[in-house]
Amino acid sequence: MPMLTRYYIKASFIHLLLGLLLGVLLALPTAADVLFAALRPVYLHLIILGWVGQLIIGVMYWMFPKYSPTQPRGNQRLGWAIFVALNGGLLLRAIGEALLSLAPESASGWLLAVSAVLLFAAGWGVVANTWQRVRER
């Protein structure tokens, strides 16, 4: 298993644990309504994108047909950039959503904007790095 896949899978496990922990916290009767509303999308994205999506991306990188003998898994640098963008984007989103709900007038909106750019880049990065590995044999 390539190193990048190990990073993807271990990061996905961490997202799963964080997502489930957030799920417990949001279920507590003491959870403030404003934080609940702000963090519910974070909870969903930690589980669906951070865990499921990232696990899929990591396994695709490992198991899909080889791109070429010299570059079996496509562009490795792009693979790492996607990993950083995806996890950085999710982290910034979690921080940004919480800050925005606690202090709406702060500059935290920019955190969400940067997060949006990172996640957009990660999504199309996956498409670019996987497309040529999906071919008929």
Add this chain to the structure above:
Amino acid sequence: MPRISVWMVRTALLYLGIGFTFGALMLWNKGIPTQPSLWRLLQPHIEFLIFGWTLQLAMGVATWILPRFSQPPRYGNLALAWAAFFSLNSGVLLAAFATWQAHAFYGLLGIGRALELLAALFFVAYAWSRVKPLSTIA
């Protein structure tokens, strides 16, 4: 990888890219309010990423890696898999279009969801016989 898997996986990748784009537009708009109507992308975002990306990727990879038959056709009745492909994509696009409208078209949404169900039925009918131990492949 058989041709049907290539079509399913590449189509799934396109839904991934477009679904992430919709999500990024809404997230940007949440941080820096730009255009309120961008929130209408929420349902298409969900439709594209759950059914267009995740489900279709699973179908494409399953068609590729499930145990094959020892006699031709080794991948089974691929006409059923193609029917699932066309039905699923028609359904996802119709459902996404219906929910994107300012006033959701519930009739169109119902047809889209019915096509998604039909796609699942086609795919289950296709893959059912390929889910078996390697040693007993007929």
